Amino acid sequence: MGRIFIRPRPLDPTRLDFDNLVEKSQKTLRIVGLFGRFELARTEKNQVRARPFRGYQDPGRISRYSRPWKQILSFFVRTQENPNPIDYPTYSFDNIQAVYYRRYIGLVYRALEFEDPEENLENLEKSTIFEDSSSDFHDEDEDEEEVEEDEDEAGKTIIRGPRYSRKVSRLSRIEKALLSFLLSLLDRKSDEDEYELPLVDALAVLGLEENGFRGPDSYPSILSSILKISKFFVLRFAFEPRLEYPSDLDSDSNISDLDLSREPVLLFSDLDLSEKPLERLTTLIDRFLIRGTKTTMAWLLDLRSYGLKIARNSTSPGYIDWSGETILYKDISFSLSNFRSFLFGLIESTRDILFTELLFSSVNNIPEIPWSRIFDNPVDNAGFSNFLANPRSDFGLENSDRWLYNRISENSSLSSRFFLSGPGNPWNKKELFEYTRSLRVFLEKLLVLFLISGGQPPRAPELLSLRSTNSTTTGLRNIFIEEGYVYFVTYYYKGYTLSESTRIIYRYLPREIGELLVYYLWLIYPFYTRVSYTVLGKPYNDYLFENPTRKATSKGGRITPERLRTIFRRESLAGLGLALNPSAYRHISIGISRRFLSKKLRFQDEDLEEVEEDLDSSEAILDL
Numbered sequence: 001m002g003r004i005f006i007r008p009r010p011l012d013p014t015r016l017d018f019d020n021l022v023e024k025s026q027k028t029l030r031i032v033g034l035f036g037r038f039e040l041a042r043t044e045k046n047q048v049r050a051r052p053f054r055g056y057q058d059p060g061r062i063s064r065y066s067r068p069w070k071q072i073l074s075f076f077v078r079t080q081e082n083p084n085p086i087d088y089p090t091y092s093f094d095n096i097q098a099v100y101y102r103r104y105i106g107l108v109y110r111a112l113e114f115e116d117p118e119e120n121l122e123n124l125e126k127s128t129i130f131e132d133s134s135s136d137f138h139d140e141d142e143d144e145e146e147v148e149e150d151e152d153e154a155g156k157t158i159i160r161g162p163r164y165s166r167k168v169s170r171l172s173r174i175e176k177a178l179l180s181f182l183l184s185l186l187d188r189k190s191d192e193d194e195y196e197l198p199l200v201d202a203l204a205v206l207g208l209e210e211n212g213f214r215g216p217d218s219y220p221s222i223l224s225s226i227l228k229i230s231k232f233f234v235l236r237f238a239f240e241p242r243l244e245y246p247s248d249l250d251s252d253s254n255i256s257d258l259d260l261s262r263e264p265v266l267l268f269s270d271l272d273l274s275e276k277p278l279e280r281l282t283t284l285i286d287r288f289l290i291r292g293t294k295t296t297m298a299w300l301l302d303l304r305s306y307g308l309k310i311a312r313n314s315t316s317p318g319y320i321d322w323s324g325e326t327i328l329y330k331d332i333s334f335s336l337s338n339f340r341s342f343l344f345g346l347i348e349s350t351r352d353i354l355f356t357e358l359l360f361s362s363v364n365n366i367p368e369i370p371w372s373r374i375f376d377n378p379v380d381n382a383g384f385s386n387f388l389a390n391p392r393s394d395f396g397l398e399n400s401d402r403w404l405y406n407r408i409s410e411n412s413s414l415s416s417r418f419f420l421s422g423p424g425n426p427w428n429k430k431e432l433f434e435y436t437r438s439l440r441v442f443l444e445k446l447l448v449l450f451l452i453s454g455g456q457p458p459r460a461p462e463l464l465s466l467r468s469t470n471s472t473t474t475g476l477r478n479i480f481i482e483e484g485y486v487y488f489v490t491y492y493y494k495g496y497t498l499s500e501s502t503r504i505i506y507r508y509l510p511r512e513i514g515e516l517l518v519y520y521l522w523l524i525y526p527f528y529t530r531v532s533y534t535v536l537g538k539p540y541n542d543y544l545f546e547n548p549t550r551k552a553t554s555k556g557g558r559i560t561p562e563r564l565r566t567i568f569r570r571e572s573l574a575g576l577g578l579a580l581n582p583s584a585y586r587h588i589s590i591g592i593s594r595r596f597l598s599k600k601l602r603f604q605d606e607d608l609e610e611v612e613e614d615l616d617s618s619e620a621i622l623d624l
Contacts, residue, residue, distance in 0.1 A: 320591035401526035486514030
């Protein structure tokens, strides 16, 4: 069929809460189990993968990863609503896709109440269209299935069964309609020209940029994000197969003919609802998410592998240059003497915060670290184990976990500052919050020092997962000490799905930076964790650089990759006069190592050392 004309009104669905749909779909990974994750990792029929599919490590960046899908949605709305007959789109929806598209657009306009979209989009989230649909995907026959669904007081969908006990947020009516339309785009085959597929047309448009076409250095990453998010959508549908759309509409119906109050019906008419969710997932993957199916995803997988092959066999442009001791990277330049001053200045400012604002003492009044008497056992997997608790370590200080508390209580000025007068001398919460802010600044500066001085700069997910103590909830520690030097261990994930092997990297810190960490773990951390839990009500934190699961706030909150970027730019601007990004510094550090280190010790370009085998990874580019 041809073009579907709705009405010549401006509408940008990317301003709708598309990210919510992606986030809710990704959260279905919580209940799918290991076998379902291995199924999602497949890109070929009967393929056996060594590693299961995983979600994005930082859910806060979902908006970035879902941008290509939102651009695709905008493409369809703008081409379908274009009132100019000369600009008719070259693609065409089939009858099924047209029905789902009408359903979604009908709900959007209902939310806008057919008034000025620009005026009403601001209030769109308040519309009843975005509330939980009153007609759930639960009927009488569903009680016979292994998986049951119910709703709790918080408006969550509880998927109950022998293996499904976690909560997944319910989809709103407009999110169900959008998911139906997106899945209908995936479920279409072409035996001749692949550009008959609407989604292929949209992907071709995404291949354009201001000066021509995107190259193999950027386009495969777009395809990877589309593939991965598409798997989230399919997974969500496998566990929630009853979505809403008007089954009795033909292709020539008008927008006014839509019955938006109809009961939910099956999205795919030939899908067997008696199948269990994992069986439905396998059916859908074999249907349109793997190679050999003649669908858009099959075309996408082949094109992406071709693009990655070209990228790995092409010479990348060189951005690093030198002028004496000044390094040049794109529009960034600085001398190595200025960089050394920046590093030493950062160490000094971090030490100043440690001693004056956190330990309240000069260096001479602080217990000295007995480096030669500190021992560690890296293979000790006992709970709450670290080098401080090693029975062979002798710090020469009894009750070190109470040293800072005794320091505050025995000093009159500190005691009057942190304790209120009255029965029991309660803590002054205002001063404790001020102490917390100083501690946050200290940890942020220490984070930058870890990034700069720990060898080749680690990536944000590796750095933000550091733990100093074994935990039953987050896993084993990855911070150790050996012969007076602190080192941390990271697991190299970038390109894991290409090589299906993990690289373990040991990163040793200079003594000056290791000293900052040991003082923090030895004297500050025991005091702060006890006070923050008993007085401030904050949960126990297993991670060195804040808890990644803690909710972000405008005042800092948990340290995310975006927060790390902000911190690094702030510190480099203050000390170097340039707002550097961590990604730029990674390239700069490789250039410095190639000039001053021997060939064996030079930092490796992580993007070039990945193997070229098995290029069908949906996570190879955009995982981190």
